[in-house]
Amino acid sequence: MHGAEILLQPGVFPRLLQGLWVTVWIAGVSVGVSIPVGLLVGWLMTLRNPVVRAIMRVYLDFIRIMPQLALLFLAYYGFARWFDWNLDATGACVLVFILWGGAELGDLVRGALQSIPKVQYESSYVLGLSPWQTFSRVILPQAIRRLLPASVNLATRIVKTTSLAVLLDVVEVIKVGQQIIDANRFQYPTGTLWIYGAIFFMYFIVCWPLSIVARRLEKRWSHD
């Protein structure tokens, strides 16, 4: 249990929390901006225009096929070299996660919109609602219910994937952990497991509420 004392060292916990804040910040901004992007992308995907559809198809497939890590390196090192567009590491992460979150959420939005039976539109028109009223009052509320559980799941995936940011040398919670482990490697050679254990709980505390919310919503709406 000697290794556990590393967690009680002054400065260790505050620094881990600072690192966690960087993680949460990247994830929060990414998820926040992904929502409007995803709604827009999802709407574009349902359009009948073949050009728009093709572009959306390429965008979604490109983001899905490329590993996030490759996209991160592209945004961080590639943009600087080819376009002289020098993003900082955090900015590159946020950009990539927005593109990724936007694509995945867009596909969820498309699925949700298309799952609404055609008869819903037709009935609305028969009742005299305008196309916008039909969309905002009838279709969207139903689509969002089908959308939310999967979107919350996507958000937790984004939170976890922020750990890749460490490879762009962003000092987030994992990197802070490594710094602490190294600085104490002679005093606490077995501290590694404890630090990573603490980080595990930090991720858990961030992601767990999200999955509780998702489960609650699913339960509540299943009875409607």
Place this chain on the structure above:
Amino acid sequence: MTIKIGNALKTIVATGAALMMAVSVAACGPSAATPSDTASSDSGATSSSENAKARSLDDIKKSGKIKIAVFSDKAPFGYVDQDGKYQGYDIVFAERLAKDLGVEVEYTSVDPAARVDVLTSNKVDLVLANFTVTDERAEKVDFAKPYMKVALGVVSPEDAQITDVSQLDGKTLIIAKGTTAETWFEKNAPNVKLQKYDQYADAYNALLDGRGDAFSTDNTEVLAWAKANKGFKVGITHLGDDDTIAPAVQKGNKELLDFVNEEIVKLGEENFFHKDYEQTLEPVYGDEVNPDEIVVEGGKL
């Protein structure tokens, strides 16, 4: 911040390069290599010779900040202390350079494999991260004069100390795979039986268990280990060829390179790096080590 839209071909090349980078990072994996290990290669992306334009000395002064890439988890060269401040041998030098330039330092934490890329993509102005000079790296970045050197060291139990390579004849020497120690002993001491391990941790355990008579790798590494492990001593602190460690700037950034070189010469006159050693490395290596075996003053070996 102008964005020029590249053509499709460029995008394909870009994608390929990024994939290569990702693969090479994965290939680096968990390895036993220390930061100064010459055997570890830097990440790829050499397919693009274009660099993002480096900042001139004037740009740096105007911005009031010099961006320096350092290690944040490689004590005692570059690490973060419990207050969250950067510390170490490289940091002391970085602070002094900034002071003489009249600016502040903005540190970027860097991993060994990213040291070349942060320069070519202009993420930082200078790399001060225990950067061993090799021919391969010198093709991609410009190295200034050295401020440190590293050679091989041999650590052995205190009651059966090895103080000369000839004592190892017919005995078993523990080494880590892929290090300079492996190649040196294979070439220069064929009578020594080598026992090879993938990880430093395994090699140290082998030494502790007595599976070998001694262990050899970078002298800085064994010195720090011997200090923390009672009953073991570094009998040979300096063996084989010296590898030098130097600051690096983006290829062609002559202004900054000249400034750093002048600084190193000037600091040599006041024995700056010996003071740096006393402050940062001596507490780890102990006072039995002759600083001259590690420190380089004024860029002269």
